[in-house]
Amino acid sequence: MENVAWIVTPSGDTVTTVTTPLSTLLENRQLLKKKPLWIHLRRLDEKAEELLTETFDINELSVEDCRTEGRSKVENFDTYLFLLLIYYDGGISRHKRLCAFWGKDFLITVGSRRLFEETKKELLLEEKPFGEGIEHIVWLFSSIIVEKLKRVTDILEEQADEIEAKVFKEQNPELLEDISDLSYEILTLRRTLKQIRDTYKHLLSYAPKLIHTENIHYFRDLLDEISILYDRAETLHEFIQNVLDVFSSLVSFKLNEIMKTLTIFVAVLEPLMFISSFYGMNVEDLPFAQWRFGIVLISLFMAIISIGLIYYFKRKRWI
Numbered sequence: 001m002e003n004v005a006w007i008v009t010p011s012g013d014t015v016t017t018v019t020t021p022l023s024t025l026l027e028n029r030q031l032l033k034k035k036p037l038w039i040h041l042r043r044l045d046e047k048a049e050e051l052l053t054e055t056f057d058i059n060e061l062s063v064e065d066c067r068t069e070g071r072s073k074v075e076n077f078d079t080y081l082f083l084l085l086i087y088y089d090g091g092i093s094r095h096k097r098l099c100a101f102w103g104k105d106f107l108i109t110v111g112s113r114r115l116f117e118e119t120k121k122e123l124l125l126e127e128k129p130f131g132e133g134i135e136h137i138v139w140l141f142s143s144i145i146v147e148k149l150k151r152v153t154d155i156l157e158e159q160a161d162e163i164e165a166k167v168f169k170e171q172n173p174e175l176l177e178d179i180s181d182l183s184y185e186i187l188t189l190r191r192t193l194k195q196i197r198d199t200y201k202h203l204l205s206y207a208p209k210l211i212h213t214e215n216i217h218y219f220r221d222l223l224d225e226i227s228i229l230y231d232r233a234e235t236l237h238e239f240i241q242n243v244l245d246v247f248s249s250l251v252s253f254k255l256n257e258i259m260k261t262l263t264i265f266v267a268v269l270e271p272l273m274f275i276s277s278f279y280g281m282n283v284e285d286l287p288f289a290q291w292r293f294g295i296v297l298i299s300l301f302m303a304i305i306s307i308g309l310i311y312y313f314k315r316k317r318w319i
Helices: 021-029 046-055 059-066 114-122 134-167 173-205 213-279 295-313
Strands: 004-011 014-021 037-041 073-076 080-088 096-102 107-110
Touching: 004 021, 004 114, 014 021, 014 114, 021 046, 037 046, 046 059, 059 080, 059 096, 073 173, 080 134, 080 173, 096 134, 107 114, 107 134, 114 134, 114 173, 134 173, 134 213, 173 213, 213 295
Parallel strands: 037 107
Antiparallel strands: 004 014, 004 037, 073 080, 080 096, 096 107
């Protein structure tokens, strides 16, 4: 399936979106002359790399990072910033990535079409969509990504609350597996948020290059939101570790109760087993063995020993 480019350009107080195959765009570059310009690509292929490197002078290392890098980052080049964001859409299992090549009058994004459509929808709500420059589009898709990460954090917090409620009701291998899976997801989210937080910290250091002074505070506010999410993930990680500790303590307590019960049974039965084995020996003239009421006396003696041991255990509060 041929790669497609979505080209968004200003048109009065709105925007115009043109969808065209990359091969057509490379043959007819008239669509690239209008500035400012936002191009979205579904994926990277040979034609996409040709467009990036030859038309917009994008460094080959940036293209390679966009293809293979697995963590969020930002890099500063002479004519553009390279921004790579790793995020989740709906859950940790739905791993997404967005590459952005951000120049003075152009923005090229590579990644999820859903994110592109959501960003464009927000852009169309503006009175002058391109009035605040390319940085406003960057801020829009960054805000949407932060909202997606916030929803994932909310989901994990709800799951942690549900597991906490279950811990006191049941202790089974399935619940331990749920705790382990949730702990892994929280660690993954925390690592992702830390990388994104560091990315935007570095982005702000490059702010004078591409962001107008009056718009910097929007990105600072965005960084504050990411930092809050990271703090929530930290707290959530500590919380799930405490839940795991409680689970382990409850399992140990339950095991101790079982072992105590079995020990008491053994302590009560051991003297009785000794007496019964003693009288089970094939030896003549055992005490009371030949007496008519010997079995009654021996049974009574065994009952007294059992009752005495149980009474002793109760006095010691072992049962």
